[in-house]
Amino acid sequence: MNHIIASVAAHSAAVKEFQIRRKDGAPLPDWQPGAHIVLRFTAADGSTFENHYSLVGAPGAAHVYRIAVQREEHGKGGSRCLHDEFGPGSEVEMSGPFNSFPLQAPAPLPAAKDAAAASRAAAEAKAAAPRVLLIAGGIGITPLVSMAHALAAQQRPFELHYLARSADRLVLLDELRALPHATIWLHVSQEGRRADLEALLGTHRAGDSFYACGPAALLQSLADTGARLGWPAAAMHVESFGPRAQQDDAPLTVELSLSQMTIEVAPGTPILEALIAADVFVSYECKRGECGSCYTPVLEGQPLHRDVCLTPAMRSAGMCTCVSWAAAPGRLVLEL
Numbered sequence: 001m002n003h004i005i006a007s008v009a010a011h012s013a014a015v016k017e018f019q020i021r022r023k024d025g026a027p028l029p030d031w032q033p034g035a036h037i038v039l040r041f042t043a044a045d046g047s048t049f050e051n052h053y054s055l056v057g058a059p060g061a062a063h064v065y066r067i068a069v070q071r072e073e074h075g076k077g078g079s080r081c082l083h084d085e086f087g088p089g090s091e092v093e094m095s096g097p098f099n100s101f102p103l104q105a106p107a108p109l110p111a112a113k114d115a116a117a118a119s120r121a122a123a124e125a126k127a128a129a130p131r132v133l134l135i136a137g138g139i140g141i142t143p144l145v146s147m148a149h150a151l152a153a154q155q156r157p158f159e160l161h162y163l164a165r166s167a168d169r170l171v172l173l174d175e176l177r178a179l180p181h182a183t184i185w186l187h188v189s190q191e192g193r194r195a196d197l198e199a200l201l202g203t204h205r206a207g208d209s210f211y212a213c214g215p216a217a218l219l220q221s222l223a224d225t226g227a228r229l230g231w232p233a234a235a236m237h238v239e240s241f242g243p244r245a246q247q248d249d250a251p252l253t254v255e256l257s258l259s260q261m262t263i264e265v266a267p268g269t270p271i272l273e274a275l276i277a278a279d280v281f282v283s284y285e286c287k288r289g290e291c292g293s294c295y296t297p298v299l300e301g302q303p304l305h306r307d308v309c310l311t312p313a314m315r316s317a318g319m320c321t322c323v324s325w326a327a328a329p330g331r332l333v334l335e336l
């Protein structure tokens with residue numbers, strides 16, 4: 001184990017912040033907004049876990065990394081283990097930071113002929129500044145906190161929309177409210193303030209972009225609503241969590257038409273992982289249904305789509321094997 005937990009603090013009944021540092025006290029690598037780390041740790045009963053956590057706080061140089069972990073009662077056990085068994089001095093194995101959810105730089109101003117033209121262009125750009133929206137569903141707030149810090153440091157105004165079922169699920173609000181250039185909207189469904197995604201996104205204007213993190217269903221609704229309102233795919237940046245391969249899925253038989261193989265995939269195992277284990281040549285990148293790299297044509301069977309990146313046309317002809325499954329009777333023929 002190369003790192004230890006430096007401190008733990010509760011942000012709510014279900015969310016704890018863990019600060020992590022190197023065992024030797026040396027500085028950690030600089031990190032960028034949207035970055036995450038991979039933590040490996042072992043429970044008292046010997047179970048091992050490998051989980052991804054977004055880094056929280058102001059990006060850049062660091063001696064400690066902050067993560068906020070929501071205790072998932074019905075998850076695989078990693079969050080319960082961290083909450084119940086890990087405290088200051090506990091050892092963890094850490095790798096990263098990695099970044100598959102980067103904050104894009106603003107579009108540059110066109111070159112101006114002279115200083116007066118440059119200041120006119122800057123004033124016009126400010127008046128028509130593109131909107132930057134940060135949209136969080138529940139604990140999906142974590143990568144957006146670092147984006148909020150970065151936007152504030154760059155003096156780029158932004159809107160933060162924070163969606164949660166109840167107010168006690170909103171965390172890190174004091175830190176967010178202290179940031180300049182932020183307009184914060186809370187959408188708490190139990191208080192009758194459910195987010196209206198159409199109103200929230202509005203019609204797309206040149207340069208507008210959003211960054212969203214939350215359950216796959218929220219991200220899919222945002223993508224569908226954005227597409228209806230003219231948002232180009234390149235302006236919609238998402239990072240998902242939530243339904244992946246699930247233990248209560250039906251068993252699945254996957255037949256590969258080109259390599260003439262049949263693979264039985266156990267519930268809870270991503271199809272992509274079963275393909276990799278069987279030495280099938282496959283492409284992939286995010287393994288979270290966000291990039292489309294694992295897209296595979298489906299020749300027979302009915303996929304159960306759980307990605308957040310495919311268009312309806314793509315879904316009618318194929319699937320993302322990293323997150324999607326099959327509707328009953330649990331048989332797919334893939335063009336692989």
Ligand code: FES
Nearest residue numbers: 285287292294322
């Ligand atoms: S690997 Fe990115 S969508 Fe499957």
